[in-house]
Amino acid sequence: MNILVTGGAGFIASHIVDQLIISGHHVHIFDNLSTGRDENLNPLAVFHQGDLLDNGLAEAFTAARPEVVIHHAAQIDVQTSLTNPLLDAKINIFGTIAVLEQCREHGVRKLIYASSAAVYGTPQYLGVDEKHPIKPLSFYGISKHTPEHYIESFSSLYELDYTILRYANVYGIRQDPKGEGGVVSIFVDKLLTGKQPLIFSDGEQTRDFIYVKDIVRANVAALSKGSRGLYNISCNEQTSVNVLLKEMCDISGMSFNPSYAPARAGDIVHSRLDNRAALAGLDWSPVYTLRSGLQETFDYYKEQYLG
Template structure:
């Protein structure tokens, strides 16, 4: 199968590309390397250096002739969306529209879209299922949710299939702790570097953490399942930031000694996503416990530190 992965040099996208290549698919990558890394690009994939609003996007589609497009290229940082909402909207909303137009022009069978738990905002109940009201607290949440409507309408108007995956808090190997990385990568960087981790708020806020390889398997399942559906991809478990850091300290052999800073604007207090719809429609379930995923992630970064990176 010919598959185009946008953001395929990034943290999550590169893992998906590796899996697709291993499965024997013909994979093209579109990435502008603003946050992705060239060293993440699978040697068996075809790499196109560019972004979604590049005038050469049509050329990428003509070269790739994709049957399926997996869309991960995005502005992913909540704080950036608050300080620069125009850039956030340009990348996440207008970029997705440009992609959809090329999908229509080139007869793409299906689009798989990486959405976010940020679309829900403050939970009215836990676990959050897909019927939960959508009331994002940040511009990032708005810019990830708005494309869902465009995708649904393009599908209705032009017959394209889609699956929308709303991710919980993803962590794992290749996540950049020095850029817009998630809390796990940031904590690993601090712990292995012998520096004090910072927790925003009192640390009792909870998140639903999911290992990147479980995200990969959900995307693999969505290639042929989950037609025109929206699904939470999560572990359906709550872990406080304090407990997360304690677990990581245990694995690293470090003492638990964080500093606490004021909570950040746009951050919710508690989150847990109900994943039962994905289990039913995609035949998917998470395979990694939090400790297993953290262990694999920390082992990777330890190797990087020992190699001098």
């Protein structure tokens, strides 16, 4: 199958590309390398460098002739969305519309879209299912949710199939602790460089952490399942940031000694996504526990940092 992956040099999508290549698909990557990295590019994929809103996108579609597009190129940082909402909207909303236009023009069969738990805002109940009200706290949550409506409309108007995946807090190998990295990659970096981890708020806020390889499996499942469906991709478990750091210290054999700072704007307190719809619609469920995912992540970075 010919597949185009936007953002394919990034943390999550590069792992998806690797698995698609292993499965025998012909893969093209479209990425501007603003946050993606050269070293994440699979040499067996065809790479096209460019922005979603320039002519390079159409050229990539023409070259790839994709049957399926997996769309991960995005502005992913909540704090950036608050300080620069125009940039956030330009990339996440207008960029997705540009992808949809190319899907229509090139007769793409299906779009798989990476959405986010941020669309829900402060949970009214836990676990949050797909019917939960949409009340995002940040511009990022708005810019990830708005394309969902465009996708549904393009599907109705132009017979474009789709699957929308709303990710919980993804962690794992290749996540960048220096830029917009998640808390796990930041903690790994602090522990391995002997620096004090910083926790915002009191650390009792909870997140639903899911390992990147389970995210990959959901995307692969969506190639043939989940037609016109919307699914939470999560572990359906709550873990506090304090407990997360304690678990990582236990795995690493290092001490637990964080500093604390005030909570950040746009951050919710508690999160847990119900993943039962994905089990039914995608025949998917996570296979990594938090412990096993953290162990694999830490072992990888220990080798990278310490040799």
